[in-house]
Amino acid sequence: MTFFHDLQKVLRQNIREYGMYIALFVIMAIFTVLTNGVFLSARNMSNLINQTGYIAVLAVGMTLVIVIRQIDLSVGFLAGFLGAIAAIAMVQWLWPVAVVIPFVLLLGVIAGLISAFLIAYFGIPSFVATLAGWLIYRGLLLQVTAGTGTIIIPDAIFNAIGNGYVPDLPIPGLDFIVGHKLTLLLGAIGIIAYIFGEINGRRKKQAYGFEVLPPAIFVLKLVFIAAVLALVTWVLAGYNGLSWTALIVLVVVGIYSFITTRTVLGRHIFAVGGNPEAAELSGISVKRITYIVFGSMGLMSALSAILFTSRLQSATTTAGTLFELDAIAAAYVGGVSAAGGVGSVFGSLIGALVMGSLVSGMNLMGVDISMQYVARGLVLAAAVIFDATTRRRGG
Amino acid sequence: MSEDIILDIQNVTKRFPGVTALSDVSIQIKRGEIHGLCGENGAGKSTLIKILSGVYPYGTYEGKVIYDGSELKLEGGSIRQAITEGIAIVYQELTLVPNMTVGENVFLGKEPSENGAINWDKLYAETRDILRKYQLDVAPQAVVRHLGVGKMQMVEIAKALSENAKILILDEPTSALAEAEIEKLMEILETLRSHGVTCIYITHKLDEFFRITDSVTVLRDGKTVTTQPTGNLTKEKLVSYMVGREMKERFPKGNRRPGEVIFEVNDLHAIDPNDNSRHVLNGVSFDLRRGEILGIAGLMGSGRTELVTTIFGEYGKITHGTIKLEGQEVEMTSASDAMHKGVSLVPEDRKRQGLVLMQSILKNISLANLDQFSKFFRIDADAELAASLQQAKNLAIKAPNLLVACDSLSGGNQQKVVIAKWLLSNPKVLIMDDPTRGIDVGAKYEIYKLMNELTEKGVSIIMISSELEEVLGMSDRVMVMHEGASTRILDIREANQERIMALATGIAEN
Incomplete structure (x- = not known):
């Protein structure tokens, strides 16, 4: 019985960390049952990921913004505006895609740095500074699309970013493998890397005498996560494989996870969020961190703009509406704390998937849009209540 | 005799999962006395206070608390009931609203009102009466933000007294106060005593027990060690009760041999970076030798903290003067810059x-x-x-x-x-701003030992301290600051409490 006792203990101790995974699992299970399995179909999963992508990258950037105790309301319409600029550059100025994408990304970074300048240099509260940005970018979006209305993008390469799939490996003689081989290969590499990483980390912790999970629980965790990864890989490989959007999101989350957990910059960002004064006195420039975090937020806004514009294959006058709030909601569902210093990039990705699954599932079931908003609001409230109550017990 | 006792704590035991925080604690507190509560961190002082304030309500502990003749039965959830019963607490961390006036703070949550509108005249009149009765020297209309820490404390006390407190619990009230303000607080406590208010006084500064309390209870590991009239005690006895063994010396002897001058500050003037008209340093000069501890004494607001944060590149704008490290003139523009040059700062407030x-x-x-x-x-x-x-x-x-x-x-x-x-x-130069503030005797001793080890390795230490005994016990030389300027540097052999105070208060010029 020690196994179940251990399991109970581990779950109770880590309920905050595991809570959102459990939530995602429960939501997906419920919709799978309610839609007779359509929800978990390869096609729907693929769509879900592509639809969540442009919010997920915003949520990743927003995580860091909230971690340093700030907020950015301007990102939605900034993304809309930058999407319009991308469309205009391609359609009216006839710039090649290879130039348009870095150009838009650069504009995003500059926009983020402007917000940071208002916040760090003038000391304006980020809520107000970025609310001004919200108004300005909305106005600019309407301005640049005023003459044309919706701008249709004819460029196939650009449109593939939001709709296309990574082509398969042209390996002859492997035709007996059913499905998208590259996706299967990446999935296998991912699973092996995960298992090795976990075992290695556990060994190191033991060597230093830190507490580790009991062996049985550890194996259970490995098997469970590896199984989930395998399932996702298999489902995706059975359809068109990995979409470009999914690949971009994975790379972004991977890079941001690495930065936040393994680098000096990441440590500094979380220290500034946890206690700005102590961080400053420890030789960390809070202003510099503010510039970096808002610059990264601008970059993510631009990436979101590219993903969204490409997905719609056009720039519209209302693009980006409410993106900022979806991203903030995703970050909170993913466990960031408004008090600063707490949050994880991966958590926010899960948060975005939770919110995305709700929309996707309810759409499949034909739930009216009005009730969709209510349901999303309730889930957000529940997530934050859960967070607050488990935190109190932990402290 | 029994009507003398206002608070009778009888065999109180408080258990937490795995820990017994209080075991069989009994204390009798006489009406109108100032009763010191003494013990190292973790001895159970705060648990006891939490029982008296209702944070741990009646029924969650064993034993009895008899208050003013009947058993104290506080419900949990709020300290409100304790306050209405007449038990008020002045916490170490002040709990005032900085942007409100003194009067508003004193009557926060119980504003006198008529038909839903606050009667401001009454509020300020009553505030004035309370302040006058207990000789608290604060203006009722003053905005709390503009007051010094000492005055804020007075407002806290006024707030507690406005509820007609019979017992006032002061939890480390002097940890943020400088000597002159402590003196003032002691006078206030005398006034309270003369008005028959009972006080429970908690502090880490042992000399304060001897300055003000009538009797002292020592707690150790959740048990009452002894309760004695203060007159029967000595500092050494008190310490040995606290730690449970004889502690021969409070300041370990180091084997320091200060070497050549490594750090020099010459006629430093600086202004507040946010307010150019405010001069925070008006001429500070000192030198620091290798392996030396230079103590900096001075009242709160004398510019001690401003001096070290300015040197560290984090606060004041230097308008005049030079800083030299190992003979080279240096300018430190930020904490990381200072650190790379070999200067480190252990800041004043470790949590913040x-x-x-x-x-x-x-x-x-x-x-x-x-x-x-x-x-x-x-x-x-x-x-x-x-x-x-x-x-x-x-x-x-x-x-x-x-x-x-x-x-x-x-x-x-x-x-x-x-x-x-x-x-x-x-670091070559380690600046420590009040390094032992609010920590217990045992941990203090370890930090002193560490300071000795560092200086023996050639690190030079600048130590700011609000405790004169610490300055005298640990420094090789003492610099006294007054109104943003250094007055004089005393060799430890010529320094004593009186001389330092005379310099710090500006009574003596040199």
């Missing part, structure tokens, strides 16, 4: 300025020195851990492991983490 409380010991120790462990921005976790473990071992930080969050540590251990962080940068 020293630590990221929610993060682990490991992350806090390495925070200022991550460059040492990183290649191409990536942190080498093994190197980080090894270096932090070494520091934790050298400083004898007591914790289950280094992944424990700092907010669960005791004050002394937290301070050690802050010191460890700065030692990792191998």
